[in-house]
Amino acid sequence: MKDQTTYDAIVIGSGITGGWAAKELTEKGLKTLVLEAGRPIVPEEDYVEHVPAWEMKFRGARDRRRQLQDQPIQSTCYACDEWSAKFFVSDKEHPYTTDPDKPFRWIRGRQVGGRSIVWGRQVYRWSDLDFEANLREGIAIDWPIRYADLAPWYDYVEDFIGITGEALGLPQLPDSRFLPPMELNCAELLVRDAVAKHFGPERVLTIGRAAILTRDHGTRSACHYCGPCERGCITRSYFSSVNATLPAAEKTGRMTLRPYSVVHSLDFDSRSRRATGVRVIDAKSRASLEFRAKAIFLCASALESVRILLNSSTPEFPNGLANSSGELGHNLMDHVKSGGASATIPGNEDRMVMGRRPNGIYVPRFRNVKTKQTGFLRGYGFQGGGHREGWERGIHQTGFGAEFKKSISQPGPWRFLFGGYGECLPNHNNYVELDKQTVDAWGIPALKIHCAFGENELAIRKDMSITAAEMLAAAGAHDIEPFADDEPPGFSIHEMGTARMGRDPKTSVLNSFNQAHDIKNLFITDGGAMVSSSCVNPSLTYMALTARACDYALQQMKKGEL
Amino acid sequence: MKRREALRLLATGTALQLAPHRLFAVLREARKLVETQTAPRTLNAHQNATVKVMADLLIPTTDTPGASDVGVSEFVDLMLTEWYDEPDRSRFLNGLGEVDLRTQALFGTNFIEASADRQGEILTWLGQKMTAEVPPVLRPRSATPHAGSKNFYSMFRQLTLTAYYTSEAGATNALHYEIIPESHSGCVEVPTAKGGAQNQ
Numbered sequence: 001m002k003d004q005t006t007y008d009a010i011v012i013g014s015g016i017t018g019g020w021a022a023k024e025l026t027e028k029g030l031k032t033l034v035l036e037a038g039r040p041i042v043p044e045e046d047y048v049e050h051v052p053a054w055e056m057k058f059r060g061a062r063d064r065r066r067q068l069q070d071q072p073i074q075s076t077c078y079a080c081d082e083w084s085a086k087f088f089v090s091d092k093e094h095p096y097t098t099d100p101d102k103p104f105r106w107i108r109g110r111q112v113g114g115r116s117i118v119w120g121r122q123v124y125r126w127s128d129l130d131f132e133a134n135l136r137e138g139i140a141i142d143w144p145i146r147y148a149d150l151a152p153w154y155d156y157v158e159d160f161i162g163i164t165g166e167a168l169g170l171p172q173l174p175d176s177r178f179l180p181p182m183e184l185n186c187a188e189l190l191v192r193d194a195v196a197k198h199f200g201p202e203r204v205l206t207i208g209r210a211a212i213l214t215r216d217h218g219t220r221s222a223c224h225y226c227g228p229c230e231r232g233c234i235t236r237s238y239f240s241s242v243n244a245t246l247p248a249a250e251k252t253g254r255m256t257l258r259p260y261s262v263v264h265s266l267d268f269d270s271r272s273r274r275a276t277g278v279r280v281i282d283a284k285s286r287a288s289l290e291f292r293a294k295a296i297f298l299c300a301s302a303l304e305s306v307r308i309l310l311n312s313s314t315p316e317f318p319n320g321l322a323n324s325s326g327e328l329g330h331n332l333m334d335h336v337k338s339g340g341a342s343a344t345i346p347g348n349e350d351r352m353v354m355g356r357r358p359n360g361i362y363v364p365r366f367r368n369v370k371t372k373q374t375g376f377l378r379g380y381g382f383q384g385g386g387h388r389e390g391w392e393r394g395i396h397q398t399g400f401g402a403e404f405k406k407s408i409s410q411p412g413p414w415r416f417l418f419g420g421y422g423e424c425l426p427n428h429n430n431y432v433e434l435d436k437q438t439v440d441a442w443g444i445p446a447l448k449i450h451c452a453f454g455e456n457e458l459a460i461r462k463d464m465s466i467t468a469a470e471m472l473a474a475a476g477a478h479d480i481e482p483f484a485d486d487e488p489p490g491f492s493i494h495e496m497g498t499a500r501m502g503r504d505p506k507t508s509v510l511n512s513f514n515q516a517h518d519i520k521n522l523f524i525t526d527g528g529a530m531v532s533s534s535c536v537n538p539s540l541t542y543m544a545l546t547a548r549a550c551d552y553a554l555q556q557m558k559k560g561e562l
Numbered sequence: 563m564k565r566r567e568a569l570r571l572l573a574t575g576t577a578l579q580l581a582p583h584r585l586f587a588v589l590r591e592a593r594k595l596v597e598t599q600t601a602p603r604t605l606n607a608h609q610n611a612t613v614k615v616m617a618d619l620l621i622p623t624t625d626t627p628g629a630s631d632v633g634v635s636e637f638v639d640l641m642l643t644e645w646y647d648e649p650d651r652s653r654f655l656n657g658l659g660e661v662d663l664r665t666q667a668l669f670g671t672n673f674i675e676a677s678a679d680r681q682g683e684i685l686t687w688l689g690q691k692m693t694a695e696v697p698p699v700l701r702p703r704s705a706t707p708h709a710g711s712k713n714f715y716s717m718f719r720q721l722t723l724t725a726y727y728t729s730e731a732g733a734t735n736a737l738h739y740e741i742i743p744e745s746h747s748g749c750v751e752v753p754t755a756k757g758g759a760q761n762q
Binding site for chain 2 (some may be wrong): 050052053054057058059060061063064087176182183185186188189223224225226348350351352353354355356357390391394395396397398400401402404405406408409410411446
């Protein structure tokens with residue numbers, strides 16, 4: 001069935017970048033169709049952040065057997081809990097394969113809003129330390145843009161998102177346009193001061209920078225500190241497509257949002273050299289549909305967008321649409337984590353936290369910034385924070401009775417965790433292809449992912465455990481437990497790099513405005529576009545790139561170039 | 563209406579005609595009634611009684627509700643029936659059996675018929691066994707029941723404390739848990755009025 005409407009633009013995906021593309025394109029006057037593979041989300045019905053544990057069947061212990069059956073991969077994500085499991089896909093319906101010795105953890109959310117409903121909300125600007133790294137070290141290819149190209153777009157998206165944080169003036173981590181910062185807690189203040197005292201100005205502990213409102217912002221309300229953002233937010237205090245960008249797009253009257261629309265492939269017209277349409281399978285009726293538009297924005301995530309292009313081969317593009325470079329699907333990266341340390345921080349027993357702050361601490365990158373480390377290239381930042389232990393500590397104590405009950409009903413010792421997020425180098429040999437033996441629930445070929453961390457990532461992870469432990473030791477911590485766990489890539493849920501930007505069409509898929517070198521009216525603005533990975537959380541950069549690409553597309557349309 | 567209440571009502575949907583706070587109260591009461599009327603599915607009557615007595619020894623009723631006030635044994639039965647796999651379920655039921663065997667051997671009665679002092683001695687013995695059998699690395703700081711726990715008593719404590727502190731009575735009375743705290747302060751004195759709140 002063909003929809004006779006020709007839209008000005010089609011946006012594929014309604015997650016963090018699809019929401020931005022929808023907002024920007026509709027606000028600029030384009031009639032825009034947003035295709036989302038999953039179900040609609042109605043905040044008043046779907047959000048569950050205020051449902052207490054006692055109203056959950058397993059009291060927060062999850063429906064273990066069901067998850068083992070339906071979500072063995074998704075349930076490894078902390079946010080896929082008894083409340084929020086519904087915001088993650090069924091692994092049965094959404095298979096993918098890997099090499100036996102190279103596991104990859106692919107965490108997915110298919111619903112309006114995508115993973116922006118359950119994301120970690122940490123937002124950090126990149127700097128030229130990141131944009132120049134490949135060039136400086138002769139790794140992969142150079143970024144075609146620099147910080148100055150993106151800075152006004154960071155400003156632009158941040159003003160709409162609303163970001164809490166503390167300005168530090170660090171060159172390696174430019175400040176955002178901040179709402180007031182959240183408070184550090186007692187243990188964090190203590191560790192912050194110890195780090196400043198023992199490690200000089202190179203290492204700084206600050207409050208996390210998060211897409212959460214600390215005061216009312218536009219139509220959205222300030223955070224009320226209930227805690228579990230990943231279950232939704234009825235006051236729209238954290239940023240997501242559902243909470244912010246999609247309502248803005250809706251308001252223009254120019255958005256058609258179509259849920260249950262599983263994109264199968266794109267149509268390519270070899271005469272006009274344009275992507276002319278999108279083939280869709282209706283997730284419920286299984287009907288085949290087709291939609292047409294002047295411009296197509298792929299915002300389905302680094303892996304899904306590539307899967308669609310690989311499934312859209314033509315005689316001219318036998319290895320995937322817009323893949324004359326051969327780089328489509330290659331250079332897959334994900335931040336290396338699972339390195340750090342935890343400890344007990346003595347003191348402050350008479351003090352505590354009030355309210356559940358949905359944010360942690362941040363230690364900006366300090367390796368290979370001013371002084372060069374010899375063990376590895378690039379660096380990492382720490383997230384984590386302090387908290388007082390709860391009643392759970394009573395499980396392995398041996399006490400019982402009234403005194404025991406009174407004791408564990410009180411807050412326990414202060415604990416502290418540093419968990420690193422490290423840069424992953426681009427590597428052509430980390431790639432995805434279609435697995436023609438495996439199809440998803442709609443008959444679309446699944447991805448086969450070939451990806452493993454290299455020596456540099458493993459050296460970074462090891463260093464995380466050492467520097468985390470030494471900072472905790474400087475703070476007088478007890479029971480310091482360093483860790484460097486062998487977790488596979490995918491665990492950070494920051495997959496990127498599979499359709500990289502570049503100046504040369506022979507070595508890159510996209511130009512500096514996220515436009516496919518091969519197909520002018522095709523844009524990819526999700527994590528696929530990234531040329532390197534930095535060590536900071538990438539979503540803010542995806543959003544800035546998306547807004548910038550939409551602006552460029554409009555200019556090109558006006559010039560008649562699209 | 564307070565902001566906090568308004569937020570909560572918004573969150574849980576108020577399309578129904580009943581005044582929402584009444585509706586919740588009614589639903590909660592209805593659930594309690596159903597829970598208390600349902601016979602255990604895995605625990606037999608004696609095992610169920612043993613769990614209740616043990617849980618009340620661990621978390622007795624004081625100035626705040628205790629284990630039996632919040633239906634700990636119902637949660638234990640649910641978890642044994644629908645959450646744990648067979649080896650863990652057997653470990654738990656065998657553990658309960660051992661509690662009686664030990665009490666029989668020492669005092670000549672089943673556990674639930676022994677005096678409170680003697681029951682306490684049995685719990686102390688279970689605690690010593692747990693410390694010996696569960697190495698520190700396998701003592702998780704989070705409460706999620708972990709399949710594969712090798713010790714009956716750590717399973718029992720995990721289930722009992724989870725059932726108690728995640729119940730409405732336990733969370734709101736013993737921990738002063740508030741669904742919507744409204745504000746956040748990073749480092750304040752433990753408020754004496756709340757007897758040491760744990761609302762983080």
